[in-house]
Amino acid sequence: MNFSQLQCLVALVETGSFTEAAYTLDLTQSTVSHALAALESELGVTLLERNRKGVAALTPAGQKIIPRVRALLAQAEAIEQEAQALRGEVSGKLRLGTVHALYPEMLASVLMRFRALYPEIEVVLFEGTMQEVSEWLGNSVIDVGFVFHSACGIESTLITTDELCVVVPTGHRLHAENAVSPGKLRGEELIMEKAGCASQLMEMGSFEMGKARLHVRYQASDSATIVAMVREGLGITLLPRTMLPRKLEGVLALPLNPPQDVPIGLAVRQRSTASPGAQLFVQVALTWTQEQAASLRET
Template sequence: MNFSQLQSFVALADTGSFTEAAYAINLTQSAVSHALAALESELGVTLLERNRKGVVSLTAVGQKIIPHVRTLLAQAESIEQEARAAHGKTSGKLRLGSINSIISPRLLASLLTNFQQKYPDMEVVLFEGAMQEVGEWIEDSIVDVGFVVLPAPNVESSPVTTDELCVLVPPGHRLRTRSAATFKELREEGFIMEKSQCALHLLQRVGFGTSKNRPHIRYQASDSATILAMVREGLGITLLPRQMLPQKLEGAIALPLDPPQPLQIGLGIRSARVASPGATLFIQTAQIWAQERDELF
């Protein structure tokens, strides 16, 4: 087997498409198809199967093998980056995981800009998902480094910044004049939340989650902009990290919680012992970036 075959296998598993896989690793569809066929022939197993619509999915044995392949490719990238670093060069690929409903676009864009200015030859590939997904991506070597909410089990993490959970209510809401909202008051409300486990995590932090304290989720939407528009219309309230709010919040009121609910944000890696130079540099850059803004907790 060779790296081209392994890269083709992973690209197909990630994209579910020969066309997208070929584009992702800069090969032709024919080359990707031949690489997969050669790998399956050498191993004597079927790693991927296609349905009638041409969508690719992992077989049972493919699911068992792919974590090992991801680890091998990640280690190969680390070896190449270490070799370049020995010659004073910083280049290569960094796979970064970000949490959609926790990490604000402004924070992410500012940090990426800072990193790219310092290390222009590092290519950053962004993966966005829910909090649990990013944690699994770190563990499975799908990403080299990812944002996490601390404490983060099963990964090695470094603190970067802190945020605060707040509740958004429409202007005519009964809580609009309050300085803070309590869990008891929120129990009486209907929520508009994202369709993700991140939303459940935020609700649990406030106190929901047990059989006696189940939240009344009135609506679920796929993005924060839609949720904010629904809150403005008085269809319900929502919970969001303060940094996720637009710079000019119009048509809604953001209230802190009583007691306060801080969100400690960090960056996680699988292991510092095998982390790529790019991942280490990204964490260092993020911590310096936060210190410059007095955000390090």
């Protein structure tokens, strides 16, 4: 068993295709196929199988092994980056997890600064829900990711805060309210993310499901779908303000009373073993947000 074989396995899992995996690794398709076959032969188990559509998918044995493979490769990458740092070099790969529609301007600005400071570090973006980002961290799919700070059981560095809003359709009984207290939402039906930290958002909004008589009626995969469902009068939702469209049509975003902040952090699997690239990205993001906050205070 060698690192090349493990890299081929991970590439196959991420792309679902021998052709795409070969392209990603700059290898021939036959090389990738032989690497997988050799790895499976050595381990004595089948790790991947092709489904009816020809897509390579993990077997039950592969699902058990892949988190350890990812963790091993991540540590190997961290070791290489540490050695390069000792030689005064900064290079390697950084896998960053982010949430759809969450702070796109901030992400773009931080990435621009990070690239300017550390051009030899290749950043690979993974987009998903908060819950997916948390799972990717735990399974070593990514090196660093945006999460709800101090939520979902993950240690993180606070980067910024957002405002939690109640989103209701135009003409809703609360549409004229300047701010909404949890008690005024008694009996309302919620539309929340299918795979997100919905319970953390509820806690941030000081909602107690039993007392407020709230329940999740529908679940959707992204914020755009959720807002569209609210517009159609299927329920209301709780979302950070930056995850809302710039132009609201058919819906209103109302602040909570008392106001509730959503703390956004950057998390790594374990600070003591995080790669230099991951640590540098957290520091660049933190410095950028601090500068933006200072600029706002001066204006």
